Amino acid sequence: MERFLPDDEATVAFGQELAGLLEPGDIVSLEGELGAGKSALARATIRALAGDPELEVPSPTFALVQPYDTPRGPVLHADLYRLGEAAEAEELGLLDNANAFVLVEWAERAAHVAEVATIVIALSIPSGGSGRNLVLTRR
Template sequence: MERFLPDDDATTAFGAELAAMLVPGDIVSLEGELGAGKSALARATIRALANDPELEIPSPTFALVQPYETPRGLVLHADLYRLGDAAEADELGLLDNDAGIVLVEWAERAEQMVAAATITITLAIPPGGAGRTLTLTRR
Protein backbone atom coordinates (compact mmCIF):
# COMPACT_ATOMS: atom_id res chain seq x y z
CA MET A 1 0.00 0.00 0.00
CA GLU A 2 1.26 3.46 -0.86
CA ARG A 3 -0.26 6.69 0.30
CA PHE A 4 0.59 10.36 0.34
CA LEU A 5 0.09 12.08 3.71
CA PRO A 6 -0.12 15.81 2.95
CA ASP A 7 -0.17 17.05 6.56
CA ASP A 8 -0.36 16.22 10.27
CA ASP A 9 -4.11 15.59 10.10
CA ALA A 10 -3.56 12.95 7.41
CA THR A 11 -0.85 11.35 9.55
CA THR A 12 -3.22 11.25 12.52
CA ALA A 13 -5.97 9.74 10.38
CA PHE A 14 -3.62 7.08 9.06
CA GLY A 15 -2.48 6.33 12.61
CA ALA A 16 -6.11 5.54 13.50
CA GLU A 17 -6.41 3.39 10.38
CA LEU A 18 -3.23 1.52 11.28
CA ALA A 19 -4.43 1.01 14.87
CA ALA A 20 -7.63 -0.58 13.56
CA MET A 21 -5.68 -3.15 11.53
CA LEU A 22 -3.18 -4.12 14.26
CA VAL A 23 -3.60 -7.36 16.19
CA PRO A 24 -1.78 -8.72 19.24
CA GLY A 25 1.64 -9.97 18.20
CA ASP A 26 2.13 -7.37 15.48
CA ILE A 27 5.54 -5.73 15.32
CA VAL A 28 5.59 -2.57 13.24
CA SER A 29 8.91 -1.34 11.90
CA LEU A 30 8.78 2.40 11.25
CA GLU A 31 11.46 3.39 8.77
CA GLY A 32 12.62 6.65 7.26
CA GLU A 33 15.20 9.36 7.67
CA LEU A 34 15.29 11.79 10.59
CA GLY A 35 12.25 14.06 10.41
CA ALA A 36 10.24 11.73 8.17
CA GLY A 37 7.41 11.44 10.70
CA LYS A 38 8.03 8.08 12.40
CA SER A 39 7.36 9.45 15.88
CA ALA A 40 4.29 11.41 14.77
CA LEU A 41 2.80 8.27 13.23
CA ALA A 42 3.65 6.18 16.31
CA ARG A 43 1.98 8.76 18.58
CA ALA A 44 -1.16 8.88 16.43
CA THR A 45 -1.34 5.08 16.40
CA ILE A 46 -0.86 4.73 20.16
CA ARG A 47 -3.46 7.41 20.87
CA ALA A 48 -5.93 5.56 18.65
CA LEU A 49 -5.15 2.22 20.33
CA ALA A 50 -5.62 3.87 23.73
CA ASN A 51 -8.78 5.65 22.57
CA ASP A 52 -7.30 8.84 24.04
CA PRO A 53 -6.46 11.65 21.58
CA GLU A 54 -4.80 13.67 24.36
CA LEU A 55 -2.57 10.90 25.73
CA GLU A 56 0.92 12.18 26.52
CA ILE A 57 3.41 10.15 24.46
CA PRO A 58 7.02 11.06 25.23
CA SER A 59 9.73 10.10 22.78
CA PRO A 60 11.37 6.81 23.70
CA THR A 61 14.71 8.07 22.37
CA PHE A 62 16.40 8.08 25.79
CA ALA A 63 14.31 5.47 27.63
CA LEU A 64 14.47 3.25 24.50
CA VAL A 65 11.04 1.73 25.28
CA GLN A 66 7.79 3.29 26.53
CA PRO A 67 4.96 0.90 27.52
CA TYR A 68 1.25 1.74 27.29
CA GLU A 69 -1.68 -0.22 28.67
CA THR A 70 -4.56 0.20 26.23
CA PRO A 71 -8.00 -1.38 25.79
CA ARG A 72 -6.33 -3.44 23.05
CA GLY A 73 -3.60 -4.66 25.40
CA LEU A 74 0.03 -3.76 25.97
CA VAL A 75 1.64 -1.48 23.39
CA LEU A 76 5.40 -0.93 23.37
CA HIS A 77 6.90 2.06 21.58
CA ALA A 78 10.64 1.66 21.02
CA ASP A 79 13.33 3.79 19.44
CA LEU A 80 16.52 1.89 18.67
CA TYR A 81 18.45 4.86 17.28
CA ARG A 82 20.81 4.99 20.27
CA LEU A 83 21.65 1.27 20.37
CA GLY A 84 25.37 0.64 20.31
CA ASP A 85 24.98 -2.98 19.25
CA ALA A 86 22.11 -5.04 17.82
CA ALA A 87 22.38 -7.49 20.74
CA GLU A 88 21.21 -4.71 23.10
CA ALA A 89 17.75 -4.94 21.52
CA ASP A 90 17.29 -8.41 23.03
CA GLU A 91 17.56 -6.90 26.52
CA LEU A 92 14.59 -4.62 25.82
CA GLY A 93 12.11 -7.51 25.73
CA LEU A 94 10.42 -6.32 22.54
CA LEU A 95 9.99 -9.88 21.27
CA ASP A 96 8.95 -11.38 24.61
CA ASN A 97 5.19 -10.71 24.59
CA ASP A 98 3.11 -12.28 21.81
CA ALA A 99 -0.01 -10.61 23.21
CA GLY A 100 1.31 -7.07 22.76
CA ILE A 101 1.73 -4.68 19.86
CA VAL A 102 5.19 -3.23 19.25
CA LEU A 103 5.98 -0.06 17.29
CA VAL A 104 9.71 0.25 16.58
CA GLU A 105 11.51 3.26 15.21
CA TRP A 106 14.96 2.58 13.73
CA ALA A 107 14.39 -1.20 13.78
CA GLU A 108 17.14 -1.52 11.17
CA ARG A 109 19.65 -1.03 14.01
CA ALA A 110 18.78 -4.56 15.17
CA GLU A 111 18.35 -7.12 12.39
CA GLN A 112 16.31 -9.41 14.66
CA MET A 113 13.66 -6.66 14.90
CA VAL A 114 13.54 -6.26 11.13
CA ALA A 115 13.20 -10.03 10.75
CA ALA A 116 10.37 -10.15 13.33
CA ALA A 117 8.40 -7.23 11.88
CA THR A 118 4.94 -8.16 10.65
CA ILE A 119 4.39 -4.71 9.16
CA THR A 120 6.98 -2.35 7.71
CA ILE A 121 6.08 1.27 7.16
CA THR A 122 8.49 3.49 5.27
CA LEU A 123 8.00 7.24 5.40
CA ALA A 124 9.79 9.40 2.84
CA ILE A 125 10.09 13.14 2.46
CA PRO A 126 9.20 14.02 -1.13
CA PRO A 127 11.10 16.62 -3.17
CA GLY A 128 10.19 20.03 -1.84
CA GLY A 129 9.61 18.65 1.67
CA ALA A 130 5.82 19.00 1.82
CA GLY A 131 3.92 16.02 3.18
CA ARG A 132 5.15 12.43 3.41
CA THR A 133 4.97 9.40 1.17
CA LEU A 134 4.05 6.27 3.12
CA THR A 135 4.61 2.70 1.98
CA LEU A 136 3.16 -0.17 4.04
CA THR A 137 4.15 -3.79 3.59
CA ARG A 138 2.58 -6.63 5.60
CA ARG A 139 4.23 -10.03 5.97
Protein backbone atom coordinates in the same frame (compact mmCIF):
# COMPACT_ATOMS: atom_id res chain seq x y z
CA MET B 1 -0.35 0.11 0.25
CA GLU B 2 0.99 3.52 -0.74
CA ARG B 3 -0.24 6.86 0.53
CA PHE B 4 0.69 10.50 0.47
CA LEU B 5 0.17 12.19 3.83
CA PRO B 6 -0.04 15.92 3.06
CA ASP B 7 -0.05 17.17 6.67
CA ASP B 8 -0.18 16.31 10.38
CA GLU B 9 -3.94 15.71 10.25
CA ALA B 10 -3.46 13.08 7.55
CA THR B 11 -0.76 11.42 9.66
CA VAL B 12 -3.12 11.27 12.65
CA ALA B 13 -5.90 9.87 10.45
CA PHE B 14 -3.58 7.19 9.09
CA GLY B 15 -2.40 6.34 12.63
CA GLN B 16 -6.04 5.79 13.58
CA GLU B 17 -6.55 3.62 10.52
CA LEU B 18 -3.41 1.63 11.28
CA ALA B 19 -4.55 1.04 14.87
CA GLY B 20 -7.72 -0.51 13.48
CA LEU B 21 -5.70 -2.85 11.26
CA LEU B 22 -3.31 -4.04 13.96
CA GLU B 23 -3.72 -7.39 15.65
CA PRO B 24 -2.19 -8.44 18.98
CA GLY B 25 1.35 -9.61 18.33
CA ASP B 26 1.96 -7.30 15.38
CA ILE B 27 5.42 -5.79 15.24
CA VAL B 28 5.53 -2.60 13.20
CA SER B 29 8.86 -1.40 11.85
CA LEU B 30 8.78 2.33 11.17
CA GLU B 31 11.49 3.22 8.68
CA GLY B 32 12.71 6.52 7.29
CA GLU B 33 15.28 9.22 7.74
CA LEU B 34 15.31 11.65 10.64
CA GLY B 35 12.26 13.90 10.41
CA ALA B 36 10.30 11.54 8.16
CA GLY B 37 7.40 11.30 10.64
CA LYS B 38 8.02 7.97 12.38
CA SER B 39 7.38 9.34 15.88
CA ALA B 40 4.31 11.32 14.80
CA LEU B 41 2.79 8.22 13.23
CA ALA B 42 3.63 6.10 16.29
CA ARG B 43 2.03 8.68 18.61
CA ALA B 44 -1.17 8.78 16.55
CA THR B 45 -1.35 4.98 16.48
CA ILE B 46 -0.75 4.62 20.23
CA ARG B 47 -3.36 7.26 21.03
CA ALA B 48 -5.86 5.43 18.82
CA LEU B 49 -5.07 2.06 20.44
CA ALA B 50 -5.54 3.70 23.85
CA GLY B 51 -8.74 5.45 22.78
CA ASP B 52 -7.29 8.71 24.15
CA PRO B 53 -6.43 11.46 21.64
CA GLU B 54 -4.78 13.50 24.43
CA LEU B 55 -2.59 10.69 25.81
CA GLU B 56 0.94 11.84 26.62
CA VAL B 57 3.20 9.85 24.30
CA PRO B 58 6.81 10.92 24.85
CA SER B 59 9.51 9.93 22.42
CA PRO B 60 11.36 6.82 23.56
CA THR B 61 14.63 8.17 22.10
CA PHE B 62 16.46 8.18 25.44
CA ALA B 63 14.45 5.54 27.34
CA LEU B 64 14.62 3.30 24.23
CA VAL B 65 11.20 1.80 25.01
CA GLN B 66 7.94 3.21 26.43
CA PRO B 67 5.21 0.76 27.53
CA TYR B 68 1.48 1.51 27.49
CA ASP B 69 -1.51 -0.39 28.82
CA THR B 70 -4.44 0.12 26.47
CA PRO B 71 -7.93 -1.36 26.20
CA ARG B 72 -6.68 -3.28 23.14
CA GLY B 73 -3.70 -4.71 25.02
CA PRO B 74 -0.11 -3.84 25.90
CA VAL B 75 1.78 -1.54 23.55
CA LEU B 76 5.54 -1.07 23.35
CA HIS B 77 6.98 1.92 21.50
CA ALA B 78 10.71 1.62 20.90
CA ASP B 79 13.31 3.83 19.28
CA LEU B 80 16.52 1.95 18.57
CA TYR B 81 18.39 4.93 17.10
CA ARG B 82 20.69 5.26 20.14
CA LEU B 83 21.27 1.54 20.49
CA GLY B 84 24.97 0.83 20.96
CA GLU B 85 24.82 -2.62 19.37
CA ALA B 86 22.08 -4.93 18.15
CA ALA B 87 22.39 -7.33 21.09
CA GLU B 88 21.20 -4.57 23.44
CA ALA B 89 17.74 -4.77 21.88
CA GLU B 90 17.21 -8.20 23.43
CA GLU B 91 17.31 -6.61 26.88
CA LEU B 92 14.38 -4.35 25.99
CA GLY B 93 11.88 -7.23 25.90
CA LEU B 94 10.30 -6.15 22.63
CA LEU B 95 9.62 -9.74 21.59
CA ASP B 96 8.74 -11.13 25.02
CA ASN B 97 4.94 -10.70 24.93
CA ALA B 98 3.35 -12.44 21.94
CA ASN B 99 0.15 -10.40 22.45
CA ALA B 100 1.73 -6.94 22.57
CA PHE B 101 1.48 -4.35 19.84
CA VAL B 102 5.07 -3.28 19.15
CA LEU B 103 6.00 -0.15 17.21
CA VAL B 104 9.73 0.15 16.53
CA GLU B 105 11.55 3.12 15.07
CA TRP B 106 14.97 2.30 13.59
CA ALA B 107 14.36 -1.48 13.83
CA GLU B 108 17.11 -1.98 11.24
CA ARG B 109 19.62 -1.30 14.05
CA ALA B 110 18.66 -4.70 15.48
CA ALA B 111 18.32 -7.18 12.62
CA HIS B 112 16.58 -9.81 14.76
CA VAL B 113 13.80 -7.30 15.49
CA ALA B 114 13.51 -6.05 11.90
CA GLU B 115 13.33 -9.62 10.59
CA VAL B 116 10.22 -10.47 12.64
CA ALA B 117 8.30 -7.29 11.83
CA THR B 118 4.83 -8.18 10.57
CA ILE B 119 4.30 -4.70 9.13
CA VAL B 120 6.92 -2.41 7.62
CA ILE B 121 6.06 1.23 7.10
CA ALA B 122 8.54 3.26 5.08
CA LEU B 123 8.15 7.03 5.34
CA SER B 124 9.96 9.49 3.12
CA ILE B 125 10.00 13.20 2.54
CA PRO B 126 9.10 14.06 -1.05
CA SER B 127 11.14 16.57 -3.01
CA GLY B 128 9.93 19.96 -1.95
CA GLY B 129 9.71 18.85 1.68
CA SER B 130 5.92 19.01 2.12
CA GLY B 131 4.00 16.04 3.40
CA ARG B 132 5.19 12.44 3.61
CA ASN B 133 5.14 9.45 1.30
CA LEU B 134 4.14 6.23 3.04
CA VAL B 135 4.55 2.64 1.87
CA LEU B 136 3.06 -0.12 4.06
CA THR B 137 4.01 -3.75 3.55
CA ARG B 138 2.43 -6.59 5.54
CA ARG B 139 4.55 -9.70 5.86
